[in-house]
Amino acid sequence: MRASAGGGGRLLRGGREVARALLVWVLTAGALMLLDEWLTGFRMPEWWQPTVCALLFGVLSAVVWPLVLRVALPVAVFTLGIGSFLLLGAGVLAISFAVPGVVITDFGTAVVVAVAVAALGSVVSGLVGLDEDELFFRRAARRGVRSGTTGDGSMPPGVLFLQVDGLGFDTVRRAVRDGDMPSLARMLDEGSHRLTGWHTDWSSQTGASVCGMLHGRNDDIIGFRWYEKDRDHVMACSSPEDAAEIERRHSDGCGLLAVDGAARASLFTGDAAHTSLTLSALPLISGAGRRGRGIDGVGAGYYAYFANPANALRTVAGALVDVGREISAAVRQRRAGVRPRVKRGGFYPLARAGTTVIARDVVVSAIIEDMLAGRAVVYADFLGYDEVGHHSGVERFDALAVLRGIDRQIGRLHRATQLAPRRYHIVVLSDHGQTQGWAFTDRFGESIGALVGRLVGEPQPDPRRGSHLDAGRSAERWQIDAVLAEVSSGGGPIARRLRARVERAGAVDRPRPPDGGPADAERVAPGVVVVASGHLATVSFTRHEGRVELETIEREYPELLPSLVDHPGVGFVLVRSAEFGPVVLGRDGLRRLATGVVIGDDPLEPYGPHAADLVRRVDTFPHCADLMINSRYDPVRDEASPFEPHVGSHGGLGGAQSRGFLLHPAELPPPREIVGAEALHRVLRGWLTHLGHPEPRPADGQVQERHVAVLQVHERGVPELPGAPCEDHPGE
Structure with a gap:
């Protein structure tokens, strides 16, 4: 059908293309005459000059310009396209030198002429329907x-x-x-x-x-x-x-x-x-x-x-x-x-x-x-x-x-x-x-990295590092202090349970092993790396090889887990236990992923019916962090505080971030x-x-x-x- 109807259509479109070229040529010549009248510093005293310059500009745009752009492409890209008109202006200036009697007094005038003629070409394309x-x-x-x-x-x-x-x-x-x-x-x-x-x-x-x-x-x-x-x-x-390494790990050539x-x-x-x-x-x-x-x-x-x-x-x-x-x-x-x-x-x-x-x-x-x-x-x-x-x-x-x-x-x-x-x-x-x-740092006065660093005993000279707070936030400092004071009290049932485990172990003051060697990642404390990724943050303890278990974390950093699960910006924490396997900790309950046992309120319940399977899958990954922290999601207000300075964000579980769409042919x-x-x-x-x-x-x-x-x-x-x-x- 398309092929049989193509002959007449090709003739029509070919005729329109020729008509467009002639129309652009004529109108460009007319535009150059108007610019000669209106634009200071641009003169074309002879009647034939606009016609010749219009033809040369067409050649510049269709032939010379694409060749120049192969070399000068970065200029066009990194100046949001403005650089391309600077280059075209140079071409117009060269045309003025090539045509006897044409005068363009400065480079700025040449750029104005280039922009005007390019705009005219775009308008003509629209007029003849050739967009x-x-x-x-x-x-x-x-x-x-x-x-x-x-x-x-x-x-x-x-x-x-x-x-x-x-x-x-x-x-x-x-x-x-x-x-x-x-x-x-x-x-x-x-x-x-x-x-x-x-x-x-x-x-x-x-x-x-x-x-x-x-x-x-x-x-x-x-x-x-x-x-x-x-x-x-x-x-x-x-x-x-x-990105290349990620693809190398996952591609089999059959993408x-x-x-x-x-x-x-x-x-x-x-x-x-x-x-x-x-x-x-x-x-x-x-x-x-x-x-x-x-x-x-x-x-x-x-x-x-x-x-x-x-x-x-x-x-x-x-x-x-x-x-x-x-x-x-x-x-x-x-x-x-x-x-x-x-x-x-x-x-x-x-x-x-x-x-x-x-x-x-x-x-x-x-x-x-x-x-x-x-x-x-x-x-x-x-x-x-x-x-x-x-x-x-x-x-x-x-x-x-x-x-x-x-x-x-x-x-x-x-x-x-x-x-x-x-x-x-x-x-x-x-x-x-x-x-x-509201971004975690803005809402609570310290980044997730600074929070973890403080809880493992490392002084934080700038707890708002990486935040985007404005000057008006200083008037609300008393609210931040109140939040931090509440966090440190650890009033939630899971926090109390974690503290009791540490006290029973009697190992709060046990000496910590030395830190590892030189690092490619920034430490928030010796041997502690925190990485934020939207509504997800990871904590890794570099003094230990492999996955660090809950019992070890309790022994070396007794205040960390209780304070994290009690923090109003933290929804749940995934950690591996030597006794129970992967465990998800929340403020008011925990879930053992290996057995499905829930004590208190299920911390994954606000995150949908697939949350347990998705979290369990990540626990099996070779590079799963020692602690995986998901931001707290409020289903009533449909909001959560990302660990990065964003308004809309994603990266974890909770709300619309987990729901993509698919529009497909019926x-x-x-x-x-x-x-x-x-x-x-x-x-x-x-x-x-x-x-x-x-x-x-x-x-x-x-x-x-x-x-x-x-x-x-x-x-x-x-x-x-x-x-x-x-x-x-x-x-x-």
């Missing part, structure tokens, strides 16, 4: 005919997995209902898509979720950051080297994107043949490639986008608007005394524009290129909402504004799928949600309940199989490596979470 989407349609039809892939029905539909980072199930439902995501609402209203939720792992953060979704495994990923005692190293999913796939703006590659803006691939870009696969350069997506000056202009305008929106939102929050809030000044407004505007637009451009190439499966991550949610709040007005921008891009991609070289399905999903709350088999990112991988893989995509086949060495890894997992006794394998239930 990015229509340009995509035209190129797709041409490429499809050349490759022989248009309309033959031999290929299974491609799939676009579009991840909206940090968007929880509850928030997306309200956004669809209230008109903040009209594109998603339209898909649901038309019946083409269905919306469902999925439950994350205990580590409700991008590292664990994306690794599980793309590679089918996320065991031993404790948080976004965690300490590995055997290496004396803090792993961080935001580090390219650590979700292994067969003709592309990963855009992702933490991990999913074994894709084509990657750009993907963190785990960055250390390998200068090498020969990964497992025989090609890797697009780190700037590939940016180059494809900024090669068009009109794109650069639109990005500059959008970035400046977003910087202004951020500054305005921060001022409004501060003036209104909104709580919770964090400081949002410094470099953050520019960094925010980088994720909400530049990265978003570049990712969409890369996806369009992938569709033009007819790639089978594409995964892309839109980061902007998560970033703004951390600093502004989960559903505050500027966070919802960012969400509306992402929704517009999803709608644009959905329209583009209609005329791609192959048919495409769109699946929209999130890696986790966010739970809002024609795909609906999944049963999904618990954990590995179960979600089985769903996504099952859908690809259902659509006719071939199964990836790893190299022999990778098969053996995968086999050994699976045996190790089973030997450690990692419990199987709810969810059926796709072999038994297609699509699940």
